[in-house]
Amino acid sequence: MISHEINMNIEFIILSLIGLTAYSFLIGRKKALALSSLKNVIIHSQPYYHGLHSALITIFPASILLVLWSWIESSIFSINLREYFKDITDPALADFYISGVINYVGGVDQKIMDHVNFMSAVNYYETTMQMNLVLKGIIIIFLTLIVSRYSLKLIAADFKARDLVENIVIRVMRYASIFAIVITVGIVLSLLFETLKFFESVAVSEFLFGTHWSPQMSIREDQVGSSGSFGAVPVFTGTLLISFIAMLVAGPIGLFSAIYLSQYASTKVRSIAKPIIEVLAGIPTVVYGFFAVITVGPFFREMGIFFDIDNFSSESALIAGSVLGIMIIPFVASLTDDALSAVPQSLKEGSLAMGATLSETTSKVIIPASFHGIAGSFLLAFSRAIGETMIVVMAAGFAANLTANPFNAVTTVTVQIVGLLTGDQEFNSAKTLSAFALAFVLFFLTLILNIISLTIVNKYREQYE
Amino acid sequence: MNSIIKRNQSEKRFKFYGILAVATAIILLMILLFKIFSTGISAFNQTYIGVKIQIEANSDVSNLDPRRELKRNLRAMFPDVKTRSEKKNLYSIFSNGAYYEFQEMLDNYDGKKIDGYYYFLASDDVDMYVKGTVKRKGNSAGRIQSSQMIYIDMFKNMNLIELKYNKYLLGASDSRDPELAGILGAIYGSLYAILIAFITSFPLGILTAVYLEKLASRNRFSDLIETNINNLAAVPSIVFGLLGLAIFLNFFDLPRSASLVGGLTLGLMTLPTIVIASRSAIKSVPPSIEEASIGLGSSKIQTIFNFTLPLAMPGILTGTIIGMARAIGETAPLLMIGMVAFIVDIPRSPMDAATALPVQIFLWQDSPERAFVERTSAAIMVLLLFLFVLNITAVYLRKKLEKKW
Numbered sequence: 001m002i003s004h005e006i007n008m009n010i011e012f013i014i015l016s017l018i019g020l021t022a023y024s025f026l027i028g029r030k031k032a033l034a035l036s037s038l039k040n041v042i043i044h045s046q047p048y049y050h051g052l053h054s055a056l057i058t059i060f061p062a063s064i065l066l067v068l069w070s071w072i073e074s075s076i077f078s079i080n081l082r083e084y085f086k087d088i089t090d091p092a093l094a095d096f097y098i099s100g101v102i103n104y105v106g107g108v109d110q111k112i113m114d115h116v117n118f119m120s121a122v123n124y125y126e127t128t129m130q131m132n133l134v135l136k137g138i139i140i141i142f143l144t145l146i147v148s149r150y151s152l153k154l155i156a157a158d159f160k161a162r163d164l165v166e167n168i169v170i171r172v173m174r175y176a177s178i179f180a181i182v183i184t185v186g187i188v189l190s191l192l193f194e195t196l197k198f199f200e201s202v203a204v205s206e207f208l209f210g211t212h213w214s215p216q217m218s219i220r221e222d223q224v225g226s227s228g229s230f231g232a233v234p235v236f237t238g239t240l241l242i243s244f245i246a247m248l249v250a251g252p253i254g255l256f257s258a259i260y261l262s263q264y265a266s267t268k269v270r271s272i273a274k275p276i277i278e279v280l281a282g283i284p285t286v287v288y289g290f291f292a293v294i295t296v297g298p299f300f301r302e303m304g305i306f307f308d309i310d311n312f313s314s315e316s317a318l319i320a321g322s323v324l325g326i327m328i329i330p331f332v333a334s335l336t337d338d339a340l341s342a343v344p345q346s347l348k349e350g351s352l353a354m355g356a357t358l359s360e361t362t363s364k365v366i367i368p369a370s371f372h373g374i375a376g377s378f379l380l381a382f383s384r385a386i387g388e389t390m391i392v393v394m395a396a397g398f399a400a401n402l403t404a405n406p407f408n409a410v411t412t413v414t415v416q417i418v419g420l421l422t423g424d425q426e427f428n429s430a431k432t433l434s435a436f437a438l439a440f441v442l443f444f445l446t447l448i449l450n451i452i453s454l455t456i457v458n459k460y461r462e463q464y465e
Numbered sequence: 466m467n468s469i470i471k472r473n474q475s476e477k478r479f480k481f482y483g484i485l486a487v488a489t490a491i492i493l494l495m496i497l498l499f500k501i502f503s504t505g506i507s508a509f510n511q512t513y514i515g516v517k518i519q520i521e522a523n524s525d526v527s528n529l530d531p532r533r534e535l536k537r538n539l540r541a542m543f544p545d546v547k548t549r550s551e552k553k554n555l556y557s558i559f560s561n562g563a564y565y566e567f568q569e570m571l572d573n574y575d576g577k578k579i580d581g582y583y584y585f586l587a588s589d590d591v592d593m594y595v596k597g598t599v600k601r602k603g604n605s606a607g608r609i610q611s612s613q614m615i616y617i618d619m620f621k622n623m624n625l626i627e628l629k630y631n632k633y634l635l636g637a638s639d640s641r642d643p644e645l646a647g648i649l650g651a652i653y654g655s656l657y658a659i660l661i662a663f664i665t666s667f668p669l670g671i672l673t674a675v676y677l678e679k680l681a682s683r684n685r686f687s688d689l690i691e692t693n694i695n696n697l698a699a700v701p702s703i704v705f706g707l708l709g710l711a712i713f714l715n716f717f718d719l720p721r722s723a724s725l726v727g728g729l730t731l732g733l734m735t736l737p738t739i740v741i742a743s744r745s746a747i748k749s750v751p752p753s754i755e756e757a758s759i760g761l762g763s764s765k766i767q768t769i770f771n772f773t774l775p776l777a778m779p780g781i782l783t784g785t786i787i788g789m790a791r792a793i794g795e796t797a798p799l800l801m802i803g804m805v806a807f808i809v810d811i812p813r814s815p816m817d818a819a820t821a822l823p824v825q826i827f828l829w830q831d832s833p834e835r836a837f838v839e840r841t842s843a844a845i846m847v848l849l850l851f852l853f854v855l856n857i858t859a860v861y862l863r864k865k866l867e868k869k870w
Binding site for chain 2 (some may be wrong): 169273326
């Protein structure tokens with residue numbers, strides 16, 4: 001068999017690619033160096049750039065071909081493998097067998113599956129895989145050799161290697177910066193497609209205005225009443241309730257800390273207290289969730305018993321909201337601090353000179369003057385609270401209740417997304433897709449909040465500049 | 466005069482509110498840390514019970530069943546134990562790990578006579594009782610029945626119950642038995658993921674920052690990229706998880722639960738942070754240095770790579786480390802790409818199914834066993850230690866390397 005004669009593997013291909021690239025660099029530089037030492041010859045670019053140019057030219061086409069080939073080959077093979085399992089009507093089961101073959105050949109799983117064609121499929125896959133690898137290796141290495149020769153031929157005294165290399169570098173940088181847009185487009189598209197699929201089975205109006213949320217589908221499709229209901233209003237109100245409670249905690253504490261630290265505190269106190277408060281922002285949210293479960297929850301429940309509050313749920317909005325509030329204190333504090341510090345010193349000094357106390361100056365001059373900035377920072381913190389996941393997953397409930405009572409259990413958008421997408425789930429069921437619809441709403445809600453707050457903050461900053 | 470007093474009072478009140486707010490924030494932080502540390506510190510020790518082991522010199526131990534052999538030694542200590550249920554109760558105060566430890570002892574047997582007390586791992590319920598987490602009520606404590614308590618009391622009276630260093634916590638992977646569960650696998654998963662995240666986001670972030678700051682002409686396109694990056698930085702992390710799910714798992718067919726996918730997702734999430742930090746670092750390099758370089762005949766690219774980037778590097782690294790610290794504590798995106806499975810093996814490569822430290826914390830806090838509470842806290846302590854080290858490095862770098870121009 002051919003696989004025993006030529007032992008080609010992917011590491012060998014990559015290593016020879018790297019080797020050839022290094023070779024091109026060294027030889028290119030040497031050649032240019034030799035050129036530059038000749039009399040009466042002034043070379044345009046330094047030898048280093050000639051080497052770099054040769055190396056770049058050498059590695060580009062081969063690596064692109066390698067990636068493309070590896071990407072295409074797997075889909076071609078699985079199509080061919082499907083021929084062996086033609087008798088299986090269920091495509092998911094056929095896929096299962098195909099991955100069984102691939103795992104068997106790859107040595108991941110030595111299980112022989114119960115199908116007449118399994119071993120012949122394995123044989124086919126093994127031999128074609130080997131041939132493919134050999135072919136891939138030979139073609140790619142050969143291509144690299146040719147390109148390398150060609151790139152070395154280009155070297156001449158007036159060859160503008162540096163300009164070419166710099167153009168490549170600039171181009172790479174431009175593509176890198178476009179990548180950020182690609183991410184955004186990727187987010188929008190991946191959410192959009194699934195959301196549209198979801199709205200094929202559930203009406204938009206039902207999703208946005210329905211008041212009953214219970215995405216559980218029955219196991220069998222023919223079961224009566226199997227559709228589940230997807231009115232997301234309770235989910236949205238739950239999110240808003242919890243975020244609102246969080247702002248009730250973080251707003252005053254953050255605002256007053258910022259006022260104290262920026263107006264009253266000595267430099268020494270400020271330099272100690274500020275980093276400590278910032279530590280709150282650095283603690284992972286899963287830790288806050290655990291804190292909510294083991295400390296804040298029991299504490300509030302004790303209080304509930306003490307004050308004799310009915311229906312105090314262990315997953316109440318109050319618990320999740322107040323821990324979420326602790327988490328966003330530093331956001332409010334530092335953003336508000338920035339806003340307060342941006343007020344021109346002259347305004348503050350003018351007010352003080354008129355005989356106002358510092359508190360009067362703060363509440364009547366500095367806060368009104370920085371109102372936009374403070375509002376922007378509150379909005380930003382609010383959007384952070386809406387998108388926060390782990391605290392609410394651990395401390396809030398999964399059942400969607402339409403209520404404004406902070407002692408009841410409510411759910412949030414992020415809790416639903418996690419609940420719907422973790423564990424085993426079939427793709428393309430309305431239940432799974434509803435998570436994408438929720439995420440779509442979440443993405444746009446936070447995006448709009450961010451844009452508004454950034455605009456407010458920037459506008460206000462320009463006012464004083 | 467009255468109004469002056471009033472005004473001064475309100476001034477004092479206002480200042481007091483400020484102090485109260487700062488104090489509240491700091492006290493809340495202290496409570497949180499205190500609670501985690503006070504619950505977690507006990508997980509670094511666990512309960513071992515001494516058993517008298519007797520093996521004759523030069524006996525052949527290669528064929529011994531450790532389970533049966535340990536039980537035989539136990540019965541020899543308590544000759545009164547006769548009935549099946551009594552035996553069962555006696556054995557049940559030991560962990561399954563006790564048999565592995567005994568096997569290890571047999572593996573190291575050198576032919577000499579063994580006769581003495583050796584310590585073996587107790588079950589999690591016993592551990593909780595011994596540590597006082599679960600209080601004794603009459604003759605039972607939590608899940609420990611009075612029929613088991615007899616033996617615990619006996620061992621206690623013989624002074625054979627000891628707390629020893631918990632070698633499983635930092636040396637093993639996840640397990641269904643709390644006393645055998647550890648975070649080593651999760652640490653590996655986190656390290657792989659963070660490495661991949663760094664490899665993807667660091668070069669991309671720097672290149673983007675350089676392009677936007679030094680090369681792009683101010684036009685609508687570069688404005689678009691800029692606003693886009695600022696907004697990406699505020700996108701909820703769970704949305705990045707869904708992106709990872711849709712792109713890496715469903716489109717590129719990468720393996721589910723692999724730390725490779727987790728790392729790529731975290732990399733995308735961290736990219737905006739790195740770009741923003743790098744841009745401000747690049748901005749702070751004085752233009753006079755760059756102009757001098759251009760004046761001496763360097764090209765723009767040469768100036769960037771020879772002067773701008775090396776001088777901005779401390780700032781860039783600080784921003785990157787802070788971004789990485791955020792990524793290492795991130796849980797929600799990893800839940801979306803399936804790094805939330807129960808995995809017993811330590812991942813050998815980024816392609817293996819793995820979990821990450823914060824996900825492990827999430828999984829453990831959800832477990833019903835009482836003993837997982839302190840282990841969750843201990844895992845959090847390890848996570849916080851990582852973050853502390855990363856942040857201290859960042860502060861050190863900033864202090865040490867950053868120059869004031």
